[in-house]
Amino acid sequence: MAHFGACGASTGYIHPIVWSKCGTWRAGRRQWRQSRDRRAPGESNRSVAREGAIAVNGICTDKAGSTPAPSHAAARAVGIPAASRARSRRRARRVLAYALPGLWALAVLGWQCTTLGGLCFAPLLAATPVIACACTGRRPGVLLGGSYALLALVALAGAGLYETPRRWVGIEAAILIGVAASYFAAGRRARLKRELLRARRAAAAAQEALLRPLPPSVGELEVAASHLSATRGAALGGDLYDVAATPYGVRAVIGDVRGHGLAAVSTVATLLGVFREAAHDEAELAGVLHRLDRGLSRHLRERHPVGDELPDAAEEFATVLLLEVRDDGTALALNCGHPWPYRLRPGPAGSGMLRAQPAAEAEPMPPLGLFPLPAPLPRPTRLELPPGDALFLYTDGAEDARDAAGRYFPLARTLTRAGTGPGGVRAGAGADRAACGGPAALADSVRAGLLRHTRGRLSDDAAVLVLRNARAPASTAVAAPRQPVAGQAAGRRG
Structure with a gap:
């Protein structure tokens, strides 16, 4: 071989x-x-x-x-340099975790050898396996910590510091009891950790089935989304979004259910399920909105039956923004109490900044669930989305997030200073080269800014959705050189 x-x-x-x-x-x-x-x-x-x-x-x-x-x-x-540094840090932490019990045993040994006046520090060796259990959480680490303690005790006995065998035997028994208790605790901790990992895998699978990861592109649109839940450890909450390629164009939805965290997940599941079916069945965007309204009403009736005296029963609602981008590049929107998206355009050449302005200023309809929809629905609002521009859809949790001093998150300023254009043009990288992140880089930048601003303590769920028209502008299309026809080329040679 x-x-x-x-x-x-x-x-x-x-x-x-x-x-x-x-x-x-x-x-x-x-x-x-x-x-x-x-x-x-x-x-x-x-x-x-x-x-x-x-x-x-x-x-x-x-x-x-x-x-x-x-x-x-x-x-x-x-990514090798960053990955190598991360592996080195993990290895250093692991070595330190196994070395700390030995350092503790050496410290006790040194104190006992250098202390006069009959003070006895040797019983502190019984804490060595406990320290090993806390640092490593593994049974081999506990056994190693017990070995450190016994070796230190043997060294003290060999130095003649303990002439009474009873004291030596008592300390040894305390060390062995500590090893046994820590060994049992480490095993229980390992079992609980395995159960937690299994539960997290199951929860992640359920969350992905509900709030599915979006593909990088849908039709002629580049798509990216990000979500932050106010409930720690949860990947979803009261915000929803989805994008679907339908026979009527690319349709998108973003919404915010009253409440946050896991308490609003059932309503989110209902709205997403209705949208994913109605987006393909209804020829008009108004039909999709009517289906969402009926689905939410049915869900609220089942959740709060007649005679329910809960004070929250009459306050369940959801804000929804429906968007339809057709093949000709026109964008239509129906808004029920949701913030209008930002339209993002490249800023001055070479600045690497964006121009962010509200895509519309029309008065939205009331949120779903509070009042019936108006009998004649207003005409959908037309939004401008020329090739190369992007729409930044968001929920109010992204704009109303506050820091410890009560200052709101500067969403518009963050968008203009994201350092990435709608096409992902990075400042200083040249306008003729698109970065590989694109809308994903913009969504990640806003997510990172939210986490920095709130220090990871969000009071409400936050979701963002970026849709970029990836069609090449007509002015940038380069005509292909004309190739001579075979007969013409032969005539020239003749």
Whole structure:
């Protein structure tokens, strides 16, 4: 059998998959180093790594914005430095966790050897297995901590500090009892951790089935979304969004159910289920809204039957914004008490900033569930979404989030200073090259800003949805060079 190294340095046969992966790894590493050496003063390593990802993955190879699928090996290669540092930190924490019980035993040993006056610190060795259990949480760590304590006790006895065997035996018994109790606690902790992981997997699967991850593009739109729940540990709450490609165009919904966290999940599930069916069945956007209203009313009747005296029974409602982007680029919207989206356009050339302005100023209809829909529904509001522009849809939790001092989150300013245009044009990277993030980078930027502003303590759920018209503007279309017809070419040669 031929022997070969991890990266293909070998003599003999190497499997083609291994060779391709190793070659891509080397190319990615070399590209990252070259980009790092060429970076401008003050430019961060993160931006350099992102530029390296653009070049190595083969994405954004032309000005038209075509984005072929990246190589997974190349994507991993660009993130090698950060991943290596993370692994080093985890390894250092693990080593420190196993070393702390030994350091404690050495400290007790030193105190006992240097203290005069008959003070006895040796019983503190019984805490060594307890410290090991708290630091490592593993049974091997507990046994190692008990070994540290017994070795320190043997060293004290060998030094002649304990002439009374009873005291020596008593301390040894305390250490063994501590080892037994910590061993049992570590095992129970491991079982509870496994049960928690299984519960989290099941919850994540249920959450993904309800609030499904959106594809990078739907029809001619580039799509990205992000969601933050006010309930710690939950991936969804009272906000909802979805995008569907239908025979009538791309339809999107974003909404906010009264309340937040897990208490509003059942209403969210009802609205999303109705939208996913009605978006494909109803030819008009008004029909989808009527279906949502009927579905919510039926859900509230089942949830609060007649005679329900709960004070919240008459206050259940949901704000909803329906959007339809047709094949010709026109966007129609029906709004029931929801904030209007922002229209995002590129700012001044070379600034890397955005122009954010409300996409509409019309008065919305009342939220669903409070009042019946008006008999003649108003005409859908027409929104401008030319090629290259984007619509930033959001819930009020993203705009009403406050910090510890009570200041609101500056959503509009965050959008203008996101450093990424609707097409993902990064400042300083050149307007002729689209970054690989696009709307996803913008959604992630707003999410990170919310977490920084609130320090992870949101009082309400927050959701954002970015829709970018990915059609190439007519002014940027480059005509293909005319090729001579075979007969004409033969005539010229003749």
